Amino acid sequence: MSEFALEVKNITKRFPGGVIANKDVNFALRKGEIHALLGENGAGKSTLMNVIYGLYAPEEGEIWVDGQKTEIDNPNDAIRKGIGMVHQHFMLVPVFTVAENIMLGAEELQGGRLDISSARKKIRELSRSYNLEVDPRAIVEDLPVGMQQRVEIVKALYRDAKILVLDEPTAVLTPQEADDLFIVMRELTERGVSIIFITHKLREVLAVADTITVMRRGEVVGTTSPEGKSESDLAAMMVGREVLLRVEKEEAHPAQTVLEVKDLTVHDERGLTAVKNISFDLKAGEILGIAGVQGNGQTELAEVLTGIRAPESGTIIIDGQKVPAGNPRYLFEHGMAHVPEDRHKHGLVLPYDLVENVALNTYYKPPFRKGLVRDEEAMLEATTDIIEAFDVRTSGPFSQASNLSGGNQQKVIVGRELSRPIQFLVVNQPTRGLDVGSIEFIHRRIIEERDKGVAVLLISAELDEILGLADRILVMFHGELVAEMPVAKANKEKLGLLMAGSEA
């Protein structure tokens, strides 16, 4: 018996196109511990875990489970070795029931038929003994995210996982829900489960981890215990230099009201109410932050405010005029800029080159239009300007958007939106998945816009971002605005409770 549940030795993983995602990575998980794997986006944490789980085949290196060298070529091998994984994007079939999702791949059979009732029985036993309540008959897409995460954990336990990999499990949770998760994690380790906890959130690492391994640019930069470490120590290890954890900015000088929202109600794709009867206003020269756990109506709110979606009822007023529903062009004409939540879905046309992407929402008028045709000269000029001003790393204006890194793609979008005269800006999760350098750059630009007198609506699930940038904060829960406060009166705990729906 080895003292290590899992050891990873000298793993190197290259992707087609030459990107080295993991370089000579070593990592050891002690039995019964919570081992945090810390690193920025793109540091190679998820790649490493996908290697361990058999989803990627490494070019070099070995994996040892319980002191024995093993080959893990596919998830089946991993499951057989007692490795379970809870992915950042849940691997659940939305239209299946909880029981169907959990039994998938490990089906109980009775005479060739699926034996769903014995699966349900086993699930109920598991949830009772680990204190993880799930209803096996519920349809997954009807469940809140926290519950879906539990289903994922039960799914791993159903397969007798001894090693549990949790990939960014708190990204979708409130701080309080995260704390609940930590209790569950503790309970699991007490029953002999070893946990790898992947995150980029320093506070959580210090709160729960027994051991911390930090990764940067595909390499392990060090392993340490949390004792005596501060957040900034870890941040420096993670980024490789001193990081300003707080964004520097001046006091805001809010002026006239630019945007007024009255009694807004919005439905989502499935026709369910996503935003319920909310009202607020936004003033020039301020950043209004909307805090909330993902999936509480922020996406739909942003889409309505930017004209992508039509509201069910309620009014939006800009410059004292009622805005027509679902008309982005009207809003663009009235000085709106929008950095969307999902840059691949909304922000960019990936197969287009940068020139065509830069013209995306102003292609229809001068300078990009000359009569019936497009003025390609002007488009090219604008693109080169943005590349220069926003420090976009690319081989040139004609390179395809899909060839850029996430940070550079986001810079192109921000550049496009900020290079025309605007009076209000909607930014939704502006730094999700970006490296620290890009995050800092984008934060600085947002504050610059505020200082120029632009009204900024910032929607973010990252409390640090909200607290760092916003001047005034609204909290959204279940589609409703549950609180409003100036940033000075806000702190993480308070916001966390509000985001979880409890009265503060």
Next chain:
Amino acid sequence: MATASPTISQTEEKSFLRDNWILLSVLGVTLILILYFYNQNAIVTTAVLAAALRQSTPLVLGAMCGILCERSGIVNIGIEGTMLLSAFVGFITSFLLQDALGPGAIWVGVVIGVLSGGLMGLLLAWMSVTLRMDQIIGGTVINILAVGLTGYFYQQGLTAGDKLRAIPLGPLADIPLIGRVFFDNPPLTYLTLLLIVLVHLLIYYTRWGLRTRAVGEHPRAADTVGVNVYKIRYVNVILGSCLAGLAGAYLTLEAVGSFERLMTNGRGFIALAVMLFGKRTPFGAWGAALLFGFATALNTQLQFADINIPHQFVGLLPFVLTILVVAGLVGRTRDPKALGTAYSKE
């Protein structure tokens, strides 16, 4: 989603009733109408319904091919070509072997026809799963290829000894109405009725079915729990194409007794519509196929009765109906989430 309590799923029967009340009421009305017309003119009603069932056989087989493929996430518009090629191969086989094997040659022909369908499925799976070609283009390739190959290798004057003839099922066949319609049919028709039940069981009550549906909805999720997405897709497409192959064999060896160029005449495309109409369920597809079969039989019957509507207009019925169906006027269908997209591990 805003409310805290999650929806609890109903038991299967209850949700079936809730989701399909339109279907069920249509079914009820249909039954009443059938009994009414049977009372009015028993012979004609029986004849029309028997014709509807006959015409529905290749359609429901083709539709079940579509169901198996699409449930696993692969669009198959090559059903038409698969049917045509299998019809040809099945017929040629039975023709070549009829001297050596006698009547058994037809059955060998059926088997080889089915296998040749499977081979076309293999080709489609290779194109769409391994090469990750666009699936609609892959299907188009199969359609064009089948027309070319069967046309080129077709020879004149080939005649099979016979075709598969009706086998009345003893006393069952003597039951009024139902007996003639269901229990006095040739063997592949019985086999088709059996296959409808089998495919239904396969999809909803077996491990394979659960995995197939998971792969069609969320292939990566299936992959992470150790389900081999490629294998599921390959096997489903091949299996499904075997059913299309059976439809082809049905055409040459049971329905007609000879092969002719282009003899599928768009049935593979209609089968796609039937599949959508039936919401990708075997029984739904069967109902839809019966409806299409009924439309054709009705067209014939109207002419029999010398009712003077231009037959082209009556002939429009199934096509207009299909458009109404996909336009959602007769209840919407939900596509499997991953339908039409190739899966790649990395």
Next chain:
Amino acid sequence: MADPNPSDSRILRIWDSFKSRIPEIWSSISVPVVAVIISLLIGAIILLISGSNPLRAYGALLEGALGDAGGIRRTLEKATPLIFSGLAVAFAFKAGLFNIGAQGQLIFGALVASIVGFGISGIPAIIHVPLALIAGATAGALYGAIPGALRTFTGAHEVITTIMLNYIALNITDYLANGPLKDPTPGNIVARTPKIFDSAVIPDLPFIEWLPLGFVVACLMASITWWLLWRTTLGYEIRTVGQNPNAARYAGMRVAQTVILTMVISGLLAGLGGAVETQGIVYRFQPGFNVNLGFDGITIALLGKTSPFGVIPAALLVGAMRAGASQMQFRADVATEIIDVIQAIILFLVAADMIIRWIIRQRAAAGDGISLSSGWGSNS
């Protein structure tokens, strides 16, 4: 990157733009060419197996297609409707739509052009010819609008609706040609409309007898289509809707209208093809003519890599095979269906271009693939 000399930078930029497209241009030429060669080789093997002489067969095919002025004219005549239907399909591809309904749009175009052709008399050709062409194009456009509107307002996938609309078009035109519009000439027993007046017939070009005017019109339409797609804001909207409808919505483009408009233009191109066929070749509407022209558009569009200018050589290739087919059967005793086989193999190789890229060791230009299928769309 600010350049003090604007004219210099302009040249530089044009060169830059061109340079970045070289691999794209090379791959769009080399893959189909190699595909055609391989397909002909496979066709040769099939011919050998069935005991025919491939050299003789291909020789006769070539002679029939290009052997003399008549052959060339026939090739161009065959290519003409194929260019139109290929353009129709390729254009819809650009907006992410798969217009299998070019067939139905084309035969409606052909029918309506013939109605204008025989129904109006006493006007000079200079008016009558374009009038009938426009009428045919309009009919195709209106018929194309149906699947577009269905897609937009109900989400019904155009593949299914256009297949069904093809059958519907066939039934309706058959009925009309054998009923109300049947040629009343004494002794006529055939289901067909009357012959169009000479004033509606597309005239021949003076001096160049091998070049049908319809072909020139087709090439002109290809250029206009290219210009529309790549130079105008409308084309940009269409392409954006095709590549990423969400981004189009984000950018304030009217996706619904764009989808309908795309189908209208696609139908217009197909309908115009039908009209040109009626006024240039058939001179009336008759069921049984124009049978597969719309479906062939799919092959042509894919073979031409969905580019308007790619459609022309693709149509010429298939047109030449069609024009020489009878000659090949006549002189070399080879069943004409071999052409369908070769065509399917070409299509397969072009679609699965990675096979060819592997053979000629060429890397794919990103975003080169064609992607259409993602469900039937009756949800969302």
Next chain:
Amino acid sequence: MKKLFFSTAVMVLAMIFIVACGGGEESAAEGDCSSEEVFCVGLVTDVGQIDDKSFNQSAWEGVQAAEAELGAQIDFVETKDATDYLANIDLFVEQNYDVIVTVGFALGEATAEAAAANPDIKFIGVDQFQVEPVGNLAGLIFNEDKAGYLAGALAAMLSDSGTIAAVLGTDLVPPVVAFKEGYEAGALSINPDINLISTYHPGGLDVAFTDPEWGASTAAQAMDQGADVIFGAGGITGNGALIEVAGSEGTFCIGVDTDQWETVPEAQPCLVSSAMKLITPGVLGLVTQAQEGSFPSGNFFGEVGLADFHEFDDQVSQDIKDTLSDIETGLGDGSISTGYSP
């Protein structure tokens, strides 16, 4: 892979050359059609194949008979696309063929045009009614309604149930309509109360004659309603009906165009006779006249009639045979009218 590709290519090329060199001589035997001694007959099909078991094939058999009996040099061109009619005729014109046979009413215009342009060549247009006769063009046409009339009379006399059926191609094709109208008139002439059920294929020209499954299913639908004689007239679609009827005892079927006892042997168990339009002898006759220099112009009516009863000869009573021959005489001298006018 690359190597494999090239070696395959080389092999294929090599094989082509071997075959090409070995088979180079085969065409040398052909004579020159422009010379006086060589009598050349060419045939252009309608869209479809020479072996369609239908009118293309029948006409080709007539031309083949001309080869056997007259020593003609013959060849055919299959039409793949309806716009090629004229071009395909020109293939023979260029080689100075003496007689060109075109098959199907759809080629009527193209044939007339070619005939006008080439007065030295004799044209035979099968199923092509001539409104304005051209000297070197004979339309070989048939009174299908008369054949249908005989078939209808036979059917009515054979029927015990009093219900007879017809499964037909499309009404877009005039001969099919003529067969149907004649069939119905003939049946009614025997039994005015007879229950006649007949139906056209619902599809367009491109499918109506090539949908045997519909034919079979429709025949079954008719039999289920008591029809005990079924007339299948619609190319391959009709053949599907005949084969279906063959599996049902006590039911007769009647074929069309040629004696289908030979062309559809699967139907022999039910095939009592066929309503023939004798294309093959008609073509042979016109070709012979062309060679002899007695080529008629305008419309030339080919023979129609019922085919032999073959093995059903003893099932058809002498009464029936007598009645049929009376009707035939009546149709011939005009005393009986089918009531059909195109």
